[in-house]
Amino acid sequence: MGEPDDVAPWEIALILGAAVAPPDATAVAALGRLLPRRSFMKLKAESLTNDGTALVLYAIAVSLAVGGQITPLSVTWSVIVSYLGGIAVGVAVASLAWLLLRTPRATIVINVTLLLVPFTAFMVAEMIHASGVLAVVVAGLIVAYINPAISTAASRRQAETVWPFGVFLLNGALFVLIGIEVQWVVHQTSLREIGWLVLATLAVWLVLLAVRFAFQLLAMPFQRVGESARPPRGLRTRMQIVTTVAGMRGAVSLAIALSGPLAAPDGAPLDGRDDIIFVTAGVILLSLLVQGPLLPAVVRWARFPVDHGEDEEFELAERAISGAAMTALDALAAENGISDEIRDRVRREGYERLELANARAMARERALIDAEVGAMEDMLDAPDPLADESVEFGDASMDVQASAIGVRGTTLQMVATSTDVDLEQRSPIIRHEEFARLKLAVLDHKREVLFGLRRSGAVDDMIVRRISANLDLEQVRVQGLELIE
Numbered sequence: 001m002g003e004p005d006d007v008a009p010w011e012i013a014l015i016l017g018a019a020v021a022p023p024d025a026t027a028v029a030a031l032g033r034l035l036p037r038r039s040f041m042k043l044k045a046e047s048l049t050n051d052g053t054a055l056v057l058y059a060i061a062v063s064l065a066v067g068g069q070i071t072p073l074s075v076t077w078s079v080i081v082s083y084l085g086g087i088a089v090g091v092a093v094a095s096l097a098w099l100l101l102r103t104p105r106a107t108i109v110i111n112v113t114l115l116l117v118p119f120t121a122f123m124v125a126e127m128i129h130a131s132g133v134l135a136v137v138v139a140g141l142i143v144a145y146i147n148p149a150i151s152t153a154a155s156r157r158q159a160e161t162v163w164p165f166g167v168f169l170l171n172g173a174l175f176v177l178i179g180i181e182v183q184w185v186v187h188q189t190s191l192r193e194i195g196w197l198v199l200a201t202l203a204v205w206l207v208l209l210a211v212r213f214a215f216q217l218l219a220m221p222f223q224r225v226g227e228s229a230r231p232p233r234g235l236r237t238r239m240q241i242v243t244t245v246a247g248m249r250g251a252v253s254l255a256i257a258l259s260g261p262l263a264a265p266d267g268a269p270l271d272g273r274d275d276i277i278f279v280t281a282g283v284i285l286l287s288l289l290v291q292g293p294l295l296p297a298v299v300r301w302a303r304f305p306v307d308h309g310e311d312e313e314f315e316l317a318e319r320a321i322s323g324a325a326m327t328a329l330d331a332l333a334a335e336n337g338i339s340d341e342i343r344d345r346v347r348r349e350g351y352e353r354l355e356l357a358n359a360r361a362m363a364r365e366r367a368l369i370d371a372e373v374g375a376m377e378d379m380l381d382a383p384d385p386l387a388d389e390s391v392e393f394g395d396a397s398m399d400v401q402a403s404a405i406g407v408r409g410t411t412l413q414m415v416a417t418s419t420d421v422d423l424e425q426r427s428p429i430i431r432h433e434e435f436a437r438l439k440l441a442v443l444d445h446k447r448e449v450l451f452g453l454r455r456s457g458a459v460d461d462m463i464v465r466r467i468s469a470n471l472d473l474e475q476v477r478v479q480g481l482e483l484i485e
Helices: 010-020 025-034 037-065 072-100 107-127 132-150 153-188 191-222 233-246 251-258 273-302 309-327 329-336 340-373 376-381 386-404 428-456 461-479
Strands: none
Touching: 010 037, 010 191, 010 251, 010 273, 037 072, 037 132, 037 233, 037 251, 072 107, 072 132, 107 132, 107 153, 153 251, 153 273, 153 461, 191 233, 191 273, 233 273, 251 273, 309 329, 309 340, 309 428, 309 461, 329 340, 329 428, 340 428, 428 461
């Protein structure tokens, strides 16, 4: 590939194509928040599924490069085994994790077991020549769905803190490895060859952008979107351009380039491996250094309509689970043997949280209306028009709720007394234990309602994760941190 008259074997070109084909899910997650919600989720799904396809193509290309015999039937069989085997292994490993984690409640045990799940799924799938990436994806999807049943609030908070750091370290290690390999390639290559490799890198990067945009145009007739939901032609074209720019390369491309065989079966060095590493590294750098900084400007140019669907779903879910918890509070208190004093205290906190959710929803809707009818600069300079109105709204709602539970006054004032308990003789320890017991029961009831909303399709899984994280924080605050020696 180095000289202009040299032509790389098509097997080497196929390895290079498999390396630079899949977009990187990590890069998409880092910059994809700039995109509309639907486009962001499509990019993440595309990244995960394309990883498995690229690795299957890579295995076929390596087999050809080292002299293996490939037939259309064997390729078809490899694809079938790769996908079906990967799905089967992912389901099996996730089921095993569910069986192992039904009983343990220790944070370290739960998280170590969950840490082993992706590695186990990948290794088992590779042993039977299936797609390790697809096995990990399937196992991860299942474990994420059943995670509330097999983990605790403390273990989930610990995992959500540690996992991003681990992903960052792994990606950083891959970039260090590619830097070492590229440096070695540069030292072993003449200046003229490096010039041709740079030109090849630019050509491959431009071809990737062109093919990505062309594929979206060709796929338009096959998209099952209702005519009423189909965006206008101009907006659709701008969305395709944004999606093209958002297709950056990263970790998987690095891994494929670095895992190429060093030599052929006869011991001779594999021709073109250094070229693959150089071109792949160049494409990754161009995508990150050019497409990354360019993406925010392209998104602003596209002028996507503001999508408030996620905020509305979040508010709907929060208000729904808070209202359901308040409705079931008396039954939960009776079931757990809670005194009236503690029940009233939890009810007061619950109504305050519900009022806060209502006020936030009203403030957001009012802000949208103000943004449509007035200039944003004037609105920021003027005193906040929502302050007094929100207070009046809260007071009015409090009056209604206070009257509903038999309390007088302009604000909700619960009387923390019980007719059959002398508060002066009541132990603060007992009151604390009752409060914790009832609070945990309320949180469990909120989770049940939340997961019911997810099963019915009323809220998205991302919304469920956000609210679950808040519920976990509340539970950790009630239970305290688990000491790990």
